[in-house]
Amino acid sequence: MIHGSLRSFNLLEVMQFIGRKNGTLIITSPEGKVRIYVKDGNVRGFVYENERVKDIFRVRYRFLKVSEGSFEYVPGEVEIEDFSVPIDTLILSVVSMGDELRDLRISSPVHPDTVYVLSGDVENMSEDIRRFLKVAGPLLVKCSSARKIHEKTGLDLDMVRKFMTVLEATGIIRPVPRSRVKEDISLLGRVIDLLRRVWKWPK
Amino acid sequence: MAEIKVVITGPVGSGKTTFVKSVSQTPVIETDEVSTVDIGKGTTTVALDFGTVRIEDVLIRLFGTPGQERFSFMWEDLMVEATGFVFLVDSSNPDSLPKARRMLQFYMSNYKIPFIIGATRQDLKRVWSPEDIAAYFMLPEWVVRGVVATDRESARDLLMYFLELLKRKGGRRWID
Amino acid sequence: MDRLKAILQDLVDRSGEIMAVVLATPDGFPVEFAARGNIEVDRQAAVIASLSSLATRSTEMVDIGSPEEIMITSERGRMFVYRVGTKATLGVITARDVTAGLVLLKVRQVLPDIASELDRVLSRREG
Numbered sequence: 013m014i015h016g017s018l019r020s021f022n023l024l025e026v027m028q029f030i031g032r033k034n035g036t037l038i039i040t041s042p043e044g045k046v047r048i049y050v051k052d053g054n055v056r057g058f059v060y061e062n063e064r065v066k067d068i069f070r071v072r073y074r075f076l077k078v079s080e081g082s083f084e085y086v087p088g089e090v091e092i093e094d095f096s097v098p099i100d101t102l103i104l105s106v107v108s109m110g111d112e113l114r115d116l117r118i119s120s121p122v123h124p125d126t127v128y129v130l131s132g133d134v135e136n137m138s139e140d141i142r143r144f145l146k147v148a149g150p151l152l153v154k155c156s157s158a159r160k161i162h163e164k165t166g167l168d169l170d171m172v173r174k175f176m177t178v179l180e181a182t183g184i185i186r187p188v189p190r191s192r193v194k195e196d197i198s199l200l201g202r203v204i205d206l207l208r209r210v211w212k213w214p215k
Numbered sequence: 216m217a218e219i220k221v222v223i224t225g226p227v228g229s230g231k232t233t234f235v236k237s238v239s240q241t242p243v244i245e246t247d248e249v250s251t252v253d254i255g256k257g258t259t260t261v262a263l264d265f266g267t268v269r270i271e272d273v274l275i276r277l278f279g280t281p282g283q284e285r286f287s288f289m290w291e292d293l294m295v296e297a298t299g300f301v302f303l304v305d306s307s308n309p310d311s312l313p314k315a316r317r318m319l320q321f322y323m324s325n326y327k328i329p330f331i332i333g334a335t336r337q338d339l340k341r342v343w344s345p346e347d348i349a350a351y352f353m354l355p356e357w358v359v360r361g362v363v364a365t366d367r368e369s370a371r372d373l374l375m376y377f378l379e380l381l382k383r384k385g386g387r388r389w390i391d
Numbered sequence: 392m393d394r395l396k397a398i399l400q401d402l403v404d405r406s407g408e409i410m411a412v413v414l415a416t417p418d419g420f421p422v423e424f425a426a427r428g429n430i431e432v433d434r435q436a437a438v439i440a441s442l443s444s445l446a447t448r449s450t451e452m453v454d455i456g457s458p459e460e461i462m463i464t465s466e467r468g469r470m471f472v473y474r475v476g477t478k479a480t481l482g483v484i485t486a487r488d489v490t491a492g493l494v495l496l497k498v499r500q501v502l503p504d505i506a507s508e509l510d511r512v513l514s515r516r517e518g
Contacts, residue, residue, distance in 0.1 A: 014347050016309035025313070029351050120313030126324040157324075187320045244452070246444035248417040259418050262441040285419055285437040 014085035022119050023078060024103055024181040031099040035088050041081025046074065049090040053099055057092030066094045072105050079117045104182050108136045113178070121173035124159040128152060128176060128185040144175045155188055218274045221377070222293055223264070224322070225303035226315045227282035228255050230335040230364035232264050234303060235279040238370035239266025245279075255308075259283060263293060270375055298386060299329035301377060303364070306334040306342040316352055327388040329381060330358075333373050337361035354390065395508050398501055399425035406497055408489040410468065413482045414475070414505065415439045422479055422509070430484075439482035442472050460495070473498065476506045478513060 014030070018041070030037055031053055039046040049057035057064065058071045065071050106116070122128070130152040137145070147165045148156070158176050162169040179185045223231045236243050246262035264279030278293045280286075294300070302322065304315045322330070332352070334345045343351075349359040360376055363369040380389070399412045403425045411426035419440035421432045446458040461472040464487075471483040471494075481502070485494055 013341060014309075014343060015341070016312065020310040020313045022313070025351075032350075120317060123317040123321040123324075126317070126320040187324055244448050246441065246448060248419075248440065248444055250418050251416045251420055252418075261417070261419055261437075262445045281441075283419075285433060286441065288434070288438065289441065 015083060017082045018078070018080050018119060020119050021083070022177065022181065023075070023083075024106060024178070025120075026083060027099055027103055028181055030085055031103075033085070033087060034090065036086045036090060037083060038086065039078055039081055039083045041078050043078060043081075046078060048075075049092045050099065051090050051093070054096045055099055055102055056090055056096055057094045059092065064092065064094060068095065068097060071097070072102065075102060076106070076109070076112065076116065100183075104134055106178050107134055107141050107182050107184070108138050110138050110140070113138060113140050116174075116178075118174050118177050121170070121177045122158055122180060124162075124169060124173065125157050126187050127155050127157050128180065129155045129188045130184065131186045132183045134182060134184060141175065141178070144172075148172070148175075152185055216269075216272055216274055218276065219298040219381075220276045220278065220296055221374070222297045222300040223277055223279040223303065224290070224293075224300055224318075225282065225333075226305075226311050226318055227259070228308065228311065229282065229303040229305045229315070230333075231279040231282065231303055232260050234301075234333070234335070234362075234364040234370050235264040235266045235277050237365060237367045238268050238374065239277065240269060241267045246281075254283070261286060262289060268371070268374065270371065270378055273378060275374060275378075294326055297326075297328060299331075299377065299381065300326070301333055301373065302330055303333045303335050303362075304348060305336050306345070306348060306361070307336040307339045309343055312343070312348070312351060319352060323390065329377075329384065329386065329389045331373070331377050331380065332359040333362040333364075334359055335362055335364045338363045338366075358390065395423045395505065395512065396425065398504055398508065399423055402483075402497065402501060403427060406494060408486045408494055409483060409497075410486065411435075411482075411484045413439060413484075414509075415480050415482065416478070417443070417480060435482060439472055439480050442482075443474060443480040446472070447474075471495070471498065473502060475502060475509060479505075479509055481505065 026037070030050055034051045037048040037050060044061040047059040048055060058074065059065065060074050065074060109116070130149065147167065148161045151161050151164060158169060158173045161167065162172050176185060223234055225231055232245055232247060244265040246260055247258040248261050250257060250259045260279060260281040262281065266277045268275050268277065280290055280293050300322065302319055305311050332348065334348050336342060345359040345361045346356050349356045360373055362373045395414070399414065402412050403409050411424065411430050413424040413432060413435045414422040415436035416422060417440055419437035421436035424432050442461055446461050450456060450458045463470040468487050469485045469489055471485070473481045475481050483498055
């Protein structure tokens, strides 16, 4: 059975993980008890302390506020279907966070020496993420680890790891094996598009 | 007789030393010392475990790594000339999984050799299933198998499975 | 703890050839150290514990008893490792052209002091 504590797991990765399942994620936290109903990759319901939250902004707010406690996943038919938001959307909303991103607790950041590559892009990035990608993007295109980025840019290692954890959860970067995969033209094209938007290059 | 080297690795408390001791057919060289901090058990490996086991026509030299980060200087040395590695995780201790995932990503990133994951303590209640662990690690289900590290037959089964995969898929990296 | 530090510092100060001494727990945590210049104490403590444990297994395997001393001769120096009772391990890093006999004499002379001081510190902690 799937269970654990948010002291060790990032809520983002838990959501990503149960994203393809059907069931209920129950989170018991000091802020209150939360039930998230998931079906076919979509969040269908959100109950906070017995109150059914139907406003997506409030769902997002409550979701990001949960920082400690334990979780348990119960598979099966969902009882509540108040709305339908792709889990990816909820997870991606983290990259558009402003100041809250600094406060977001990351229990298990990326390993400093695991090599990552830029593998996707997204609209509506926050200033923080944009600024990070401006410096780290060119390194990540050629594959880099948090430690290498920290050494080459002087950015604080813990901050680099935090940003990369968020980028990994949202699919913008992914870990790669040491041997570089052969050039993927379409991937390169998408990556150039991303950098173009981050750096505000003319088309 | 083919001879291969398999490294048994994974986070603290996942059952590496136990696994090597269960399956080895020769007396195990272990470097267990009393733990001065609370890691959930009384002893910890400070250098390596070494054992050997013959399965069918293959002699497997097993090298168990220390789990604690401050002995990470051993990991690189122990991986030299390894045919593959078995990554153990304690399925009864979910809080060890995120750290295990990060450690596995590090291994996958830096060593392009075959590996499987052994989900230990499957004999206990309230454990994560091997399928769920595979999903959390974002790996295909066939990479993760349940195992009871204290049981010789179970440990042998895991190694036999690994050998089978080696024969079918070859000795180069299996996962991209 | 101060007395332990004093004993180790004294070893380094009084002998021109001893570059550093590190006292570590058997599971690789630093207890105390003294050095000329910087050393990565945490790493050193872990390495010393590994060496000590491996040495014990090696000598026991060939049935020649427990190790009393490990000596590693390297291009630019030497490293000695001693068990201090059952509760700690001492690593000593020296220059290469060390008068091995003299250095060891000094170290062996203070080992009992270190052992009893360590016992005192540990029993005070547990008590």
